[in-house]
Amino acid sequence: MDEILTVSVKDLRIKILSGEVKSVDAVKACYKRIKEVEPKVKAFLKLNEEQALKHAAASDKKIKSGVKCGILEGIPIAIKDNIMIKGESMTSASKYLENYVSPYDAAVIEKLKEAGAVFIGRTNMDEFAMGGSTETSAYQKTANPWDIERIPGGSSGGSAVAVSSAMAPFALGSDTGGSIRQPAGFTGIVGYKPSYGLISRYGVCALASSFDQIGSFSKNVYDTALLVSVIAGKDYRDPVCEPTEQTDYTAGLENPDTLKNLKIGIPKELSDYDTDGEILKSFEGVIKNLQLYGAEIVEISAPSYKYVPALYKVIMCAEVSANIATFDGIRYGYRSPNGISLNDEYAKSRSQSLGYEVKKRILFGTYVLGAKNYYRCYHQAQRVRTLLINDLNKALSECDFIFSPATLQMPVKFGEYLPEECDIFLIAANLGGFPGITVPCSFVKSHMPMGVHFMGKRFSDAKLFQAASAFERISGFDISKYPKI
Amino acid sequence: MSNYETVVGLEVHMQINTKSKVFCECSTEFGAEPNSNTCVICTSQPGAIPILNKKAVEAIIKTGLALNFTVNKQCTFARKQYFYPDVPKNYQITQSEPPLCSNGKLAIAVDGKEKVINLTRIHLEEDAGKLVHEIGSRKLDYSLLDLNRASVGLMELVTEPELSSPQEALEFLTELRTIVRYIGASECSMEEGKMRCDVNVSVRPNGQKDLGTRVEIKNMNSISGVRDAIAYETERQIEVLSRGGKLVQETRLWEAEEGITKSMRSKEGALDYRYFPEPDLVPFNLPDSFIEELRAQVPELPKARKARLIKECALSEYDADFLTSSKQIADYYEEAVNAAKNKELAAKPLANWISTELSGKLNASGKEISESPVSSKDLSKLVSLILDGTISGKIAKTVFEEMYEKSVDPESVIKEKGLVQISDESAIIKICEEAIGESTKAVAEFKAGKERAIGAIVGLVMKKSKGQANPQIVNKILIEKLKG
Numbered sequence A: 001m002d003e004i005l006t007v008s009v010k011d012l013r014i015k016i017l018s019g020e021v022k023s024v025d026a027v028k029a030c031y032k033r034i035k036e037v038e039p040k041v042k043a044f045l046k047l048n049e050e051q052a053l054k055h056a057a058a059s060d061k062k063i064k065s066g067v068k069c070g071i072l073e074g075i076p077i078a079i080k081d082n083i084m085i086k087g088e089s090m091t092s093a094s095k096y097l098e099n100y101v102s103p104y105d106a107a108v109i110e111k112l113k114e115a116g117a118v119f120i121g122r123t124n125m126d127e128f129a130m131g132g133s134t135e136t137s138a139y140q141k142t143a144n145p146w147d148i149e150r151i152p153g154g155s156s157g158g159s160a161v162a163v164s165s166a167m168a169p170f171a172l173g174s175d176t177g178g179s180i181r182q183p184a185g186f187t188g189i190v191g192y193k194p195s196y197g198l199i200s201r202y203g204v205c206a207l208a209s210s211f212d213q214i215g216s217f218s219k220n221v222y223d224t225a226l227l228v229s230v231i232a233g234k235d236y237r238d239p240v241c242e243p244t245e246q247t248d249y250t251a252g253l254e255n256p257d258t259l260k261n262l263k264i265g266i267p268k269e270l271s272d273y274d275t276d277g278e279i280l281k282s283f284e285g286v287i288k289n290l291q292l293y294g295a296e297i298v299e300i301s302a303p304s305y306k307y308v309p310a311l312y313k314v315i316m317c318a319e320v321s322a323n324i325a326t327f328d329g330i331r332y333g334y335r336s337p338n339g340i341s342l343n344d345e346y347a348k349s350r351s352q353s354l355g356y357e358v359k360k361r362i363l364f365g366t367y368v369l370g371a372k373n374y375y376r377c378y379h380q381a382q383r384v385r386t387l388l389i390n391d392l393n394k395a396l397s398e399c400d401f402i403f404s405p406a407t408l409q410m411p412v413k414f415g416e417y418l419p420e421e422c423d424i425f426l427i428a429a430n431l432g433g434f435p436g437i438t439v440p441c442s443f444v445k446s447h448m449p450m451g452v453h454f455m456g457k458r459f460s461d462a463k464l465f466q467a468a469s470a471f472e473r474i475s476g477f478d479i480s481k482y483p484k485i
Numbered sequence B: 001m002s003n004y005e006t007v008v009g010l011e012v013h014m015q016i017n018t019k020s021k022v023f024c025e026c027s028t029e030f031g032a033e034p035n036s037n038t039c040v041i042c043t044s045q046p047g048a049i050p051i052l053n054k055k056a057v058e059a060i061i062k063t064g065l066a067l068n069f070t071v072n073k074q075c076t077f078a079r080k081q082y083f084y085p086d087v088p089k090n091y092q093i094t095q096s097e098p099p100l101c102s103n104g105k106l107a108i109a110v111d112g113k114e115k116v117i118n119l120t121r122i123h124l125e126e127d128a129g130k131l132v133h134e135i136g137s138r139k140l141d142y143s144l145l146d147l148n149r150a151s152v153g154l155m156e157l158v159t160e161p162e163l164s165s166p167q168e169a170l171e172f173l174t175e176l177r178t179i180v181r182y183i184g185a186s187e188c189s190m191e192e193g194k195m196r197c198d199v200n201v202s203v204r205p206n207g208q209k210d211l212g213t214r215v216e217i218k219n220m221n222s223i224s225g226v227r228d229a230i231a232y233e234t235e236r237q238i239e240v241l242s243r244g245g246k247l248v249q250e251t252r253l254w255e256a257e258e259g260i261t262k263s264m265r266s267k268e269g270a271l272d273y274r275y276f277p278e279p280d281l282v283p284f285n286l287p288d289s290f291i292e293e294l295r296a297q298v299p300e301l302p303k304a305r306k307a308r309l310i311k312e313c314a315l316s317e318y319d320a321d322f323l324t325s326s327k328q329i330a331d332y333y334e335e336a337v338n339a340a341k342n343k344e345l346a347a348k349p350l351a352n353w354i355s356t357e358l359s360g361k362l363n364a365s366g367k368e369i370s371e372s373p374v375s376s377k378d379l380s381k382l383v384s385l386i387l388d389g390t391i392s393g394k395i396a397k398t399v400f401e402e403m404y405e406k407s408v409d410p411e412s413v414i415k416e417k418g419l420v421q422i423s424d425e426s427a428i429i430k431i432c433e434e435a436i437g438e439s440t441k442a443v444a445e446f447k448a449g450k451e452r453a454i455g456a457i458v459g460l461v462m463k464k465s466k467g468q469a470n471p472q473i474v475n476k477i478l479i480e481k482l483k484g
């Protein structure tokens, strides 16, 4: 494997900007690696080699001529296929959008373009981000590079695999209920979901609007912080996006004393679940290690964790049923050729182009919003959501971060299912709008990686990076270790 | 006398007069090329997110304040879901409970008496697009979709069922339209679809408290249509009930050409809109200061203005009605009065000039007063020139013609055409003597006691002076000469 692919974005950036490494060579290295690995893992839906090389050459020219360069000038990045790039196809891994071409750039893409990043391809995902395994994609299943018989997690599985198997230095994903952090955990990389409202959702195909956030995959926390410095910030086109003063998220990451000043909360509820024995054992080791480096460990409690799977499902599906309604075959996307009336046209277009998981969620969402069920299901779930947020805020007032294993189980084989409580500590962050980051910590079970999860107060993202970065330094996980595929 | 009384409630949709749509930045211009005023948001492309146009909220609050509503400080939105091709998202974003405004009042005049109609609410919502069906052609296999109107802001005003006749509904809608136009919140032009109305009509035996079975007549697009539909529906319902029949709660359509309502095919079961809070638009609170600022911007309403004008300018009821029929006319009038040298004297003639000459010309050329080629200041000058005797009323008409045609001020017309009134007595005496000399027949008649004959001599003097002789002086001199 080319050495360029093993360095972090932090170092690659310095090498490219100094002219030591050419952007073109970095991009070429990515495609060379993609050609070797992609047939086995199928992480990409579309590659744009020609265009990427052109862009890289332009970046190199820019750097050579001394023109002011972007923060990520010439650095390759992979983009999940539910984010709009003007003039490029955007399928959200659905047949419905098979021929759809984005008419505009998502806010994050505008910012990445301005920063000079090179888009190398669109990554596979669960259809419309519905799923937790990247198996519901209408096009292909992505495999976990550590064991290609296993799922990489989802819904941003393609982006996770692109980074974890060194086909791209970093990638964008979207996280609605752990969709970045779970696959990052399953593939041994850093996955981050921002505070709700930190990064604009404008131009991202909506799944559940009140949870969706754009986030990142990278090899280390610094790279995440660097990317967030580029894509965060107020955008008037996303009304939930809030202004923040922070512009540089990489500051303070090297502070050797971070852990000494941290109070880390471990949820008491962790013991309520059937957690994989090796994960639990490994996690206990991690806690001891943290203490050893000076972190204070406290037990916290959020009794409403137990409602997370149910209330997430109700609210998410409700929002899905409305968001996906726009895919009706009228204005764009798939239209059935054999509808015989308006309603028949709707029904056929949607049944012929949407996958099983999508239909299941639409039906469930329609059910919970129906006049008969609204109060019993949807309204009740919103009330419980408030309860959970209050619980978590209270817990977060007793510690700096809530700390847990990223997932309670290891990735299953294709066709098998994870228990629904597997991701509750991740999903809780989406329900409350809290920032969360998963960091790999060790290998368990015949060399499958496992990750841990930090969740902080809303808009404490910068501090979250500092804690995660400090943890990264002591974890002993070798980030340059790539799966042998 | 009928044994039944009519009960009418209205739901009025008015297009909010903002330059851009309520959830995107597209233009709201009427009559643009189909689908030219669209963007990724109002065509519901993936990744699009609505952004609220604050001006739309302001327009509704101003309307609410003008109609004595209580303004609710909390603003929340919901998704109202139903599939239809003119609703690009397949849900409509509508303001949810509480509405922006609740419990308003509007007074209307019924047979010379005032009746107050209670208003339930005003809330904000977005409009749908327009489907054009190729009906009557061989191309029945398709429909065309124009989304220019999709996501244009609407305010929906709902009344209590307190109107009790077709005439009351007509008075109500006319008064409402005048006020809303005064505020500038909507143009309310029904022909452009900027004001639409759903009418709920029921009848009940006199004295009964409970409401009868209600029929909804959808999408009325003229005020007279509303009146006629209520009249028809009242009769139809009474007819059904008096022969022992039963009414069904249904939606009907008004067929203007036939002058009847027709039942729309009723759907199986009621629609379940599956409302839920719009997750993309965060609920927000309106600060008191914001509402107070808007209160200060609500203009004096037509009724108050009319009363003031009658008092201040000594106008007739008729003139005041006309002048306050639109804010633009009233503003024009008051600007003209304020510009006059002698406001008291100018007030009445200015009212006349505006209601007859100016509005006559504007009507003939299909122009609004805001497009008048004669400015309020110039009209004011013209009237001042008449009042101080510089020109006669007759010359003024000629001057006005020029002013209107060429959009020039009166002084330059008078100067250019030499139209100044002759008030110099010696010059007039000379012309009078000439005229008497040439009017032997009229002079004889006058002397024989037929005083009216003087008219012919005056006419001749005016002709000789090209209309510039001061008519009062001409009269005075002629009488002196003829009687002397």
Ligand SMILES: [Zn+2]
Residues within 6 Å of the ligand: B021, B024, B025, B026, B037, B038, B039, B040, B041, B042, B043, B151
């Ligand atoms: Zn638009």
